[in-house]
Amino acid sequence: MNLSRTVLGMTCANPTVLASGMMGIVAGGWRRLATECGCGVITTKSMWAAEHKGNADPVVLSVPEYTLNAVGLPYGGAEVARAEIGDYMTDKPAPLIASVVGLNAQDFVDIAEVVVPLRPDALEVNMSSPTFLKLRGSFLTEDEHEFSGIIGAVKKAAAGIPVLVKLSPNVPNIGEIARRCVAAGADGIVAINTVGPGMAIDLRSRMPILSARKGGVSGRAVKPIAVRCIADIYAATEGRTPIIGLGGVTTGEDAAELMLAGASLVGIGTAIWERGPEVFGLVAKELEVWCEAEGIKDVSELTGGMHRELASKGTPYA
Amino acid sequence: MTAIRLDSLVPRTHRIRDKRQLTPQVHSFRIEGTLAAKAGQFILAWVPGLEELPLSVVEDDGQFLTLAFFVVGQGTQALAAMQDGDLVGVRGPFGTHFDPGSARNVAVVGGGFGSAPMLNAGKAALAAGAALHVVLGAKSREMLLFREPFEALKPASFVIATDDGSEGHKGMLTEPLDALLAGGKIDLVMACGPDRMLSAVSDVCHARGVKAQLSVHRHIKCGYGLCGTCVVGRQGIRLCKEGPVISNDLYRSIDEVRTFKRDGLGVRHPF
DSSP states (O other), X not given: OBOOEEETTEEESSSEEXXXXXXXXXXXXXXXXXXHSOOSBEEOOOBXXXXXXXXXXXXXXXXXXXXXXXXOOOBOOHHHHHHHHHHHTTTOOSOEEEEEOOSSHHHHHHHHHHHGGGOOSEEEEEOOOXXXXXXXXXXXXXXXXXXXXXXXXXXXXXXXXXXXXXXXXXXXXXXXXXXXXXXXXXXXXXXXXXXXXXXXXXXXXXXXXXXXXXXXEESGGGHXXXXXXXXXXXXXXXXXXXXXXXXXXXXXXXXXXXXXHTOSEEEEOTHHHHHOTXXXXXXXXXXHHHHHHTTOOBGGGGTTHHHHHHHHTTOOOO | OOOOBOOXXXXXXXXXXXXXXXXXXXXXXXXXXXXXXXXXXXXXXXXXXXXXXXXXXXXXXXXXXXXXXXOOSHHHHHHHTOOTTOEEEEEEEESOOOOOTTOSEEEEEEEGGGGTTHHHHHHHHHHTTOXXXXXXEXXXXXXOOSHHHHHHTOOSEEEEEETTSSSSEESOTHHHHHHHHHTSOOOEEEEESOXXXXXXHHHHHXXXXXXXXXXXXXXXXXXXXXXXXXXXXXXXEETTTTOSXXXXXXXXXXXXXXXXXXXXXXXXXXX
């Protein structure tokens, strides 16, 4: 059966995507994942135009049940973006989504102007890092005027490169926010970012363990939230906007589930810890085996499958 | 009596004891318990409310864990100021380890603070039935680390090198190492130390055709192989998972380990 897809002009051998923030800073990491680990599409670490210090360590806590992180979006700025993307583009083993971040429209435009000339296959506008709560008290998606302005400005700077928006699940209305992002010009939606925020306390010292105290929750435990959010977004955008779905994907069946909810491509991040960097190829293989057993000839048939099933019964999702 | 288990995926604080200053910039302390760490593995030590930083495991004898650190910044200064009874968090052990395998004559090479994990490496070699040869280097004699504990292992040979000649051979430890390898007996070198020293040790071992395992240090952040901060080379090697101990063959195939280091933000800093 066919696992390959072309979404927003990106053709990939299988629908797995590296989630932003995981092994995503340097070209060597991207290259390893794309050439040896079966990763279909690479998403870079979220990049700032200027140097941005992240949080002091500890920034990540991983146990089998979940991962908690408050890395704080550290980045070396334009010089790192140019060096790493430039290096990767010499052979570009898989499509590259350049994830960009900022605190306001100008910040986003500044970094977009650095990366666009390097010709990534898409831009991912990070509107949903929990670090925003620390840096400005709220997500960027809480003010429609603000996020529409950012999307519009990035679209202009993108000069035709597709612009995706990454959304947080920690809102009461993710479907509606997605719809408004699309109305503002977004070509695709990436969902979900981390859940929470959450926290961990050390018993003897009685101190929060993460230096930022609170952090985003990811890993297997968040999959049901991802599935529901993707379904909300698919319904709100009438299935017309490509969705990169992620959140707790560890196996091929998890990937199939997120696709049935509405994802065209499926992101993987935290599962690298449990299954290694090879998780992408493993998930792709498991997805292929499952599809073949079910008589599914092309993986794209899965996208939105739940919505069609509900509609066929006269009980649409929304 | 069952030993207290200190190994953990997330930081747990423990009361430190036996805090000592070993050299002008190196301190150590102990925690009751065991990590079941292998030689060369590292832990991440947490100073609650301040910072987390990688520390070398000096000894893990089943009853006490001994950790050492080199004072270089805020976090290590805070650790240096700690007293017995204070709480330090520990998670680990992480990373790959020195493995004597079936080697018969192992040379353990420590430069400066790089000697910290090498006492354990020496013990691992002896436990595997190999004869132990020690090559210890430092800027000057008061910077030599663990000279007496190494001597107590009764190595088959022991060479010291100091940059200023205040003890042993004057100059880099690669010179006496090369002489040792020229003897033809050594079949494995295990080394840890500053980047320049490691690069020179790599060359000497390669030229003499002797296998080597090198402990390469870069900025570590998550320790789980997730964040990508410690990734080196076109091969995308994660030093917290596929390192810090790597074979000389792998070391020599990663251009950047000999030319630049990245900081925590991904910026390259040439040597």
